Amino acid sequence: MFNRAPRPKRGVIALYDNPDALLTAAARVKEHGFPDVDAFTPYPVHGLSEALGIKKSWVPYVTLVMGLAGAVLALGFEIWTSAIDWPLNVGGKPMVSLPAFIPITFEGGVLIGGTMTLAALLVACGLPNLGAPILDRDLTNDRFALWIPDTGPDWNETRAIDFLKTTNPVDLRVIRV
Amino acid sequence: MTEAARAMLGEPPLIDPKKSFGDVTAEVAAPLERKPGTMWKVAFGISLLLVLGMVGTLAYQFQTGLGILGISHPVGWGTYITNFVFWIGIGHAGTLISAILHLFRQRWRTAINRSAEAMTIFAVMTAGLFPLIHVGRPWFIYWALPYPNWRFLWVNFRSPLVWDVFAVSTYFTISLCFWYTGLIPDFASIRDRSSGWRRTIYGWLSLGWRGSERHWQHYERAYMMLAGLATPLVLSVHSVVSFDFATAILPGWHSTIFPPYFVAGAIFSGFAMVVTLLVILRKVFHMEEYITLHHLENMNKVILVTGMMVGYAYLTEFFVAMYSGNQFEGFTFWNRATGPFAWAYWIMVGCNVVAPQVFWFKRFRRSIVVMFIVSILVNVGMWFERYTIIISSLSRDFLPANWAYYRPTIFDYLVLAGSFGWFFMWFLLFCRFFPAISMAEVKGVLWTAKKNAGVTPAPAPEKVHV
Numbered sequence: 001m002f003n004r005a006p007r008p009k010r011g012v013i014a015l016y017d018n019p020d021a022l023l024t025a026a027a028r029v030k031e032h033g034f035p036d037v038d039a040f041t042p043y044p045v046h047g048l049s050e051a052l053g054i055k056k057s058w059v060p061y062v063t064l065v066m067g068l069a070g071a072v073l074a075l076g077f078e079i080w081t082s083a084i085d086w087p088l089n090v091g092g093k094p095m096v097s098l099p100a101f102i103p104i105t106f107e108g109g110v111l112i113g114g115t116m117t118l119a120a121l122l123v124a125c126g127l128p129n130l131g132a133p134i135l136d137r138d139l140t141n142d143r144f145a146l147w148i149p150d151t152g153p154d155w156n157e158t159r160a161i162d163f164l165k166t167t168n169p170v171d172l173r174v175i176r177v
Numbered sequence: 178m179t180e181a182a183r184a185m186l187g188e189p190p191l192i193d194p195k196k197s198f199g200d201v202t203a204e205v206a207a208p209l210e211r212k213p214g215t216m217w218k219v220a221f222g223i224s225l226l227l228v229l230g231m232v233g234t235l236a237y238q239f240q241t242g243l244g245i246l247g248i249s250h251p252v253g254w255g256t257y258i259t260n261f262v263f264w265i266g267i268g269h270a271g272t273l274i275s276a277i278l279h280l281f282r283q284r285w286r287t288a289i290n291r292s293a294e295a296m297t298i299f300a301v302m303t304a305g306l307f308p309l310i311h312v313g314r315p316w317f318i319y320w321a322l323p324y325p326n327w328r329f330l331w332v333n334f335r336s337p338l339v340w341d342v343f344a345v346s347t348y349f350t351i352s353l354c355f356w357y358t359g360l361i362p363d364f365a366s367i368r369d370r371s372s373g374w375r376r377t378i379y380g381w382l383s384l385g386w387r388g389s390e391r392h393w394q395h396y397e398r399a400y401m402m403l404a405g406l407a408t409p410l411v412l413s414v415h416s417v418v419s420f421d422f423a424t425a426i427l428p429g430w431h432s433t434i435f436p437p438y439f440v441a442g443a444i445f446s447g448f449a450m451v452v453t454l455l456v457i458l459r460k461v462f463h464m465e466e467y468i469t470l471h472h473l474e475n476m477n478k479v480i481l482v483t484g485m486m487v488g489y490a491y492l493t494e495f496f497v498a499m500y501s502g503n504q505f506e507g508f509t510f511w512n513r514a515t516g517p518f519a520w521a522y523w524i525m526v527g528c529n530v531v532a533p534q535v536f537w538f539k540r541f542r543r544s545i546v547v548m549f550i551v552s553i554l555v556n557v558g559m560w561f562e563r564y565t566i567i568i569s570s571l572s573r574d575f576l577p578a579n580w581a582y583y584r585p586t587i588f589d590y591l592v593l594a595g596s597f598g599w600f601f602m603w604f605l606l607f608c609r610f611f612p613a614i615s616m617a618e619v620k621g622v623l624w625t626a627k628k629n630a631g632v633t634p635a636p637a638p639e640k641v642h643v
Binding site (some may be wrong): 018019038039040041042043044045048049052054056057059060063067077078081082085086088090091093097100101103104106107108110111113114115117118120121122124125127128129130131132134135137138139140141142 | 331335355387388395403413420624
C-alpha cells in the first residue's frame with residue numbers, strides 16, 4: 001500500500017551545485033511552457049515555488065478547521081459528560097462550569113489541530129511513498145535539481161535537453177524511472 | 178536577526194562559510210556511521226544502571242506500597258511530584274527554541290533545535306512516569322482518562338489534575354509530531370548516503386521523502402502551523418501544572434502569580450539543561466563548528482533574563498505574602514526562609530538568583546567551564562524551588578498540631594537518580610541514531626553565510642553527458 005506506481009516514467013534532470021543557479025533556471029522554465037516541472041533541493045529554497053508557479057499549500061486550512069473542530073469537540077464532550085450524561089454535583093459548582101472547561105477545550109483544539117496538520121502534510125505529499133524513485137542520491141545532500149518529466153504525447157525530449165543545457169548545469173541526464 | 182543584517186553589523190556568521198553543503202551532511206551524519214566511543218559506552222552504562230535501580234525500587238514499591246517513600250501525613254506530595262514538575266519544566270526550553278524562536282525568525286536556533294526538541298520529548302517521557310507511579314496502583318492509571326465504562330462515571334473535568342492529564346499528553350503528542358516533521362528531510366539525507374539495512378530503516382523513517390519543491394511547499398507551511406500551535410501550548414502546559422497548586426487553598430500554593438512564575442521557571446531550567454547537554458554533545462561528537470560559542474552565549478543570555486524573572490517572582494511572592502495581612506500566608510513565607518526547610522530555600526535562591534548573575538560578563542557567558550557549572554547549579558536550584566514550594570507548604574499548614582518534617586527515604590533518591598538515568602539513556606540513543614543537528618535548516622543558513630562572505634562556488638564547468 002505504501003508503494004505507489006511512480007509516474008511519469010521518464011524525464012530530463014539537470015543538477016546544479018548551488019540554489020541560485022537553480023533559481024535562475026527555474027525562473028526561465030515557465031516561459032518555455034514545460035508542464036509539471038519540479039525541483040529537488042536538500043533544503044527549502046525560498047522563491048522556488050513562485051518561480052515554478054506552484055500553488056500555495058492548503059495545509060494551513062486543515063490546521064484552522066481541525067483546530068476549531070477539536071476545541072468544539074472537547075468542549076461539547078465536557079458539557080455532555082458533566083451536565084447531560086450524568087449530571088453530578090461536585091462541590092456545588094454549576095453543571096456547566098465553563099471557566100473550568102476552558103483548559104481542556106484549548107488542549108483539544110491543539111491536539112486535533114496539530115495531529116491533523118501532520119496527517120494533512122503526509123496526504124498532501126503522498127507520503128509514505130517508499131517506492132518513489134530516487135533521481136539522484138545527492139539531492140538530499142548537496143545538489144539542486146530541475147526535473148522536466150515526460151507528460152505524454154506532447155513531450156519533446158530534445159527541446160527539454162536543449163533548454164536545460166542553456167542553464168549551465170553541472171550534470172544533465174535523461175532518466176527512466 | 179537575519180544573516181544579512183548580521184553581516185552588515187559585522188557579527189560573525191552562524192557557521193563557517195567555507196564549509197560545503199556536503200560537509201554539513203557528512204559531519205552531522207558521522208556519529209551515526211561509526212562505532213560508539215568509550216565515553217558514550219560508559220555514559221550509557223551508567224544511565225542503564227540508574228534505570229535498573231529505579232526499576233528495582235518501583236518493583237518493590239508496587240509490591241509494598243507508597244509507604245516506602247518519605248511521604249506521610251501531612252506531606253502527601255513528596256519528591257515524585259517535585260520530579261514531575263521539574264522534568265516537565267525541563268521540556269519547555271525545547272519547544273521554546275524550536276517553535277517560538279522559529280516564529281521570531283531567530284536563525285541561530287537551527288543548530289540547536291533538534292537536540293533541544295529531543296530533550297523536550299525525553300523530559301516529558303520522564304515527567305510522565307511520576308504521576309503514573311505516584312498513584313500507587315499504576316495499573317489503574319487509565320481511570321484518569323474519560324472512557325465509556327460500566328460504572329457509568331466520567332472524570333471530573335473541573336479538576337486541575339484532569340486538565341494536567343490532557344495538557345501533558347497533548348504536549349507530548351504535539352512535540353513528537355513537530356520533532357518528527359523536522360526529522361523527515363534529514364532521515365532522507367541519511368538514507369541516501371547509506372546502504373543495506375540502514376538504508377531500509379532510514380528509508381522507512383524518511384517515509385520516502387525526496388526533497389521535491391511541491392513537497393517543501395506543504396512542508397514549510399505545515400511546520401509553521403505546528404510551531405504556531407506549539408507556542409501557546411508550551412505556555413499552557415506549565416500554567417496547567419501550576420494550577421495543580423494554585424487552585425488548592427494551601428498557603429504558599431494558593432497564588433495567582435503561579436502560571437507566569439512557573440512558565441518563566443520552566444524556560445529558565447530548560448535552557449540550563451540545554452546548555453548542559455550541548456556542552457557535552459558538541460565536545461563528544463565534535464560539533465564545535467555547528468554549536469558555536471555564539472549559540473551558547475545566546476542561551477546564557479536567556480538564562481540570565483529568565484533567572485531574573487524568577488528572582489523577581491520570588492520577591493513579589495514574598496512581598497505580597499507580607500503585605501496581604503493574611504497571617505497564614507505571611508507565616509508560610511517567613512517559614513520558608515527561616516524555618517526547617519530554610520536550607521532548601523537558600524539553595525534555591527543561591528542557585529537561581531545569584532549564580533546566573535555572572536552572565537552579565539561576556540567573558541563568563543563565553544566560558545565553557547563557567548556556563549557548565551552555572552547550568553548545573555541552575556538545575557539544582559530549580560529542583561529545590563519545586564521542593565520548597567511543595568514540601569515547605571505542606572509540612573506546616575494552618576494547624577500547628579498538623580505539622581511534621583519531611584524526609585525522603587533512600588527509595589526517593591533511587592527514583593530521582595533513575596529518572597536522570599532514564600532521560601540520559603534516551604538522549605544518548607538519540608545522539609547515536611538520529612541526526613543531532615537539523616541538516617536541512619543549517620544548509621539554508623550556510624548558503625546565506627556563504628553569499629555574505631562572498632564564498633560562492635565558481636561557475637561550474639560545462640559537463641553535459643546525455
